[in-house]
Amino acid sequence: MKRILLFGIILTAAAALAAQTPSAEEIIRQMEAKSSPETSEVEGRMVTNDRFGAKETSFISYAQGTDLSLIEFTSLEEEGQKILRSGDDLYVYFPDAGRTIRMQGAALRDSVMGSDFSYEDMTTGDRGILDDYTAELKGSESVDGRDCWIIGLTALGPNVPYYTQDIWVDKELLVSRQVYKYAVSGRLLKTMKIQEYLEMDGYLVPSRMIMEDKMKRNSSTEFHIERMKTNVSFSRTFFSHRELSR
Amino acid sequence: MIVRLTRPAAAAAGAALALLLAVIPLAAESRTSVKVSSYAAGYANGNDGLDLTGLATARLSIKSTGSRDVKGEFSLDSTTASLGTGGPPLLDIYRAFVQTDFPALRLTLGKARLSWGDGIYFNAGDRLYGSTSLTPGLTSSVFRDEARWLAAAYLPFGMFSFVEAVALPPDFIVPIMTETPPWPNPDAEYYDITHTDAGLRIVTEAVNTKFEAGYLYNYRDDEAGGTEAGGVHEPYVSLQGYLLLDWHLSAAARINPSDPKESFRENLEITAGVAHSFYPQGAPTIGLRLEGLIRPGRDWEATSYASAEAAQAALATSPGYGLFLYPEVSLSGGSAALIVNGLYSPVDNSGMASLLGQWKIYQGLTLLGAFSFQAGEGGDLFGWNRRGGQSLTLGAEYVF
Numbered sequence: 263m264k265r266i267l268l269f270g271i272i273l274t275a276a277a278a279l280a281a282q283t284p285s286a287e288e289i290i291r292q293m294e295a296k297s298s299p300e301t302s303e304v305e306g307r308m309v310t311n312d313r314f315g316a317k318e319t320s321f322i323s324y325a326q327g328t329d330l331s332l333i334e335f336t337s338l339e340e341e342g343q344k345i346l347r348s349g350d351d352l353y354v355y356f357p358d359a360g361r362t363i364r365m366q367g368a369a370l371r372d373s374v375m376g377s378d379f380s381y382e383d384m385t386t387g388d389r390g391i392l393d394d395y396t397a398e399l400k401g402s403e404s405v406d407g408r409d410c411w412i413i414g415l416t417a418l419g420p421n422v423p424y425y426t427q428d429i430w431v432d433k434e435l436l437v438s439r440q441v442y443k444y445a446v447s448g449r450l451l452k453t454m455k456i457q458e459y460l461e462m463d464g465y466l467v468p469s470r471m472i473m474e475d476k477m478k479r480n481s482s483t484e485f486h487i488e489r490m491k492t493n494v495s496f497s498r499t500f501f502s503h504r505e506l507s508r
Numbered sequence: 509m510i511v512r513l514t515r516p517a518a519a520a521a522g523a524a525l526a527l528l529l530a531v532i533p534l535a536a537e538s539r540t541s542v543k544v545s546s547y548a549a550g551y552a553n554g555n556d557g558l559d560l561t562g563l564a565t566a567r568l569s570i571k572s573t574g575s576r577d578v579k580g581e582f583s584l585d586s587t588t589a590s591l592g593t594g595g596p597p598l599l600d601i602y603r604a605f606v607q608t609d610f611p612a613l614r615l616t617l618g619k620a621r622l623s624w625g626d627g628i629y630f631n632a633g634d635r636l637y638g639s640t641s642l643t644p645g646l647t648s649s650v651f652r653d654e655a656r657w658l659a660a661a662y663l664p665f666g667m668f669s670f671v672e673a674v675a676l677p678p679d680f681i682v683p684i685m686t687e688t689p690p691w692p693n694p695d696a697e698y699y700d701i702t703h704t705d706a707g708l709r710i711v712t713e714a715v716n717t718k719f720e721a722g723y724l725y726n727y728r729d730d731e732a733g734g735t736e737a738g739g740v741h742e743p744y745v746s747l748q749g750y751l752l753l754d755w756h757l758s759a760a761a762r763i764n765p766s767d768p769k770e771s772f773r774e775n776l777e778i779t780a781g782v783a784h785s786f787y788p789q790g791a792p793t794i795g796l797r798l799e800g801l802i803r804p805g806r807d808w809e810a811t812s813y814a815s816a817e818a819a820q821a822a823l824a825t826s827p828g829y830g831l832f833l834y835p836e837v838s839l840s841g842g843s844a845a846l847i848v849n850g851l852y853s854p855v856d857n858s859g860m861a862s863l864l865g866q867w868k869i870y871q872g873l874t875l876l877g878a879f880s881f882q883a884g885e886g887g888d889l890f891g892w893n894r895r896g897g898q899s900l901t902l903g904a905e906y907v908f
Binding site: 306310312314315316317318323338339341342348351353358359360361362364366369371373376445447449451477478481499500504505507508 | 539541571576579607609614620621622623652653662664666667668669670707711718749750785787789791793840841842843868869870871872876907908
């Protein structure tokens with residue numbers, strides 16, 4: 263009788279614990295809601311480090327919702343180059359050639375300015391994760407002293423740059439602390455560590471992170487946000503060819 | 509418009525530029541940059557010998573930064589060729605324009621670049637500058653960035669759809685500055701301003717494909733029969749999309765009103781291309797590209813040029829063959845890229861190939877090296893035994 267009672271208590275406790283732990287999908291949704299303001303304007307820079315030193319690229323980025331973004335590079339060498347993302351379409355504008363190139367297919371994986379970020383990485387961020395991946399709670403682990411859930415993502419189809427990803431999500435703040443990105447073969451392609459966050463209007467936006475392309479030797483790219491505005495008002499046609507070629 | 513200056517004039521221009529540079533920091537709403545490009549080249553001179561030459565260009569750019577609605581740029585190139593001879597510098601206005609965005613349209617005035625059609629090397633839709641010639645060197649990282657004096661209106665009618673109208677006045681035909689005072693040159697001649705080119709294009713997207721159609725009334729094109737009495741009509745269409753591979757297709761005609769049928773047959777141009785990139789794990793990205801230029805009304809049988817000079821001249825103007833191919837293989841990873849490309853003339857089975865290396869080693873600094881050679885018999889369009897038949901170029905570019 264005592265054994266049955268003890269078993270019942272354990273079952274009840276386990277059920278209560280399970281009820282407190284949100285599902286992987288719920289964690290992803292909360293993380294996206296926490297880190298993606300409806301509209302934003304960001305000034306930042308990328309510092310790419312390799313064996314010869316650091317190269318810096320500065321930019322201004324505008325975003326609306328999860329699928330519209332425009333990045334304009336402001337550093338001397340790349341001045342005037344722009345990247346526009348509108349849904350699944352991505353366009354790159356080169357001012358000297360006066361040419362807009364629509365990037366499709368595998369070209370989205372090209373490196374941006376020789377950095378460890380690809381065009382996909384730069385323009386999608388955490389965009390619509392559950393549209394492209396199934397999520398699974400794989401356990402818990404501490405990252406830089408913060409208790410995190412580990413969420414495993416597996417691609418729903420072939421049109422994503424990484425077949426699987428592991429995201430460490432801070433249990434208290436509901437923001438990602440680090441991300442590992444893998445190929446179909448299981449090979450680790452990239453790692454991203456988020457080191458600082460910017461708190462603004464209730465959002466926690468990653469403001470300093472380091473991306474390492476594991477396919478390159480001795481290379482990493484630091485991504486810094488210097489200034490950020492939320493609740494920015496964009497005209498109806500802001501994310502268009504007109505703005506891209508302006 | 510290119511102005512060649514004498515030494516005193518060059519010195520005066522240099523002093524003016526220095527003054528301009530000194531004043532620029534006072535203007536808060538602009539940004540100044542300088543790009544210095546320096547190259548040294550050795551090439552076969554066609555007489556079993558080797559010639560050496562050098563080229564240095566400094567580009568001063570001043571760009572407005574104060575307004576999102578009004579944009580201006582002035583960029584001036586100063587080029588000194590042949591390091592050994594110390595000739596006077598060549599000044600050329602690379603860009604000089606004002607672009608204003610009104611609520612419904614954008615206006616551009618000045619020397620600017622508009623990019624029509626699709627294609628990296630061959631682009632029949634590029635009616636404003638022409639992207640079917642074989643003259644651009646294969647060893648350049650940007651094949652075509654020419655600009656023209658123009659007035660253009662851009663009218664968007666959708667997120668990725670627009671109409672663009674352009675008028676392009678003729679250039680000066682002799683220097684407007686003289687070597688000695690009085691300046692400007694009293695003997696300068698100009699084309700008739702009524703000989704202005706004018707064109708229109710419409711661009712839209714549907715079914716994952718970009719559609720572009722346009723027309724240029726071209727006074728400039730002497731080859732196609734433009735005369736004092738009038739120019740030629742140049743309609744074109746251009747498509748670009750993705751289906752397993754990136755692809756583009758353009759077709760253009762040049763029609764002389766005095767003989768529309770024959771000029772259409774002779775000048776019909778079709779360009780097409782496919783491209784794809786591969787991302788092998790642990791290896792550089794591999795890019796493949798193949799473009800072609802087809803001119804059905806041109807020669808499909810090989811001509812044997814009488815001399816190397818004749819073949820050289822044919823290359824510089826418009827070679828008469830009906831088919832040319834541009835293959836390219838690139839390897840890129842991080843800050844370095846290696847590009848192998850070529851031009852192949854299947855009609856006479858001759859061609860040229862280049863190996864280009866680029867390395868962005870430090871902030872703003874790019875090192876370049878290129879080796880190119882021609883492969884073909886003496887009478888072919890590309891021949892191994894002519895001036896420039898083999899060449900090696902080393903250089904550096906620095907932006908600050």
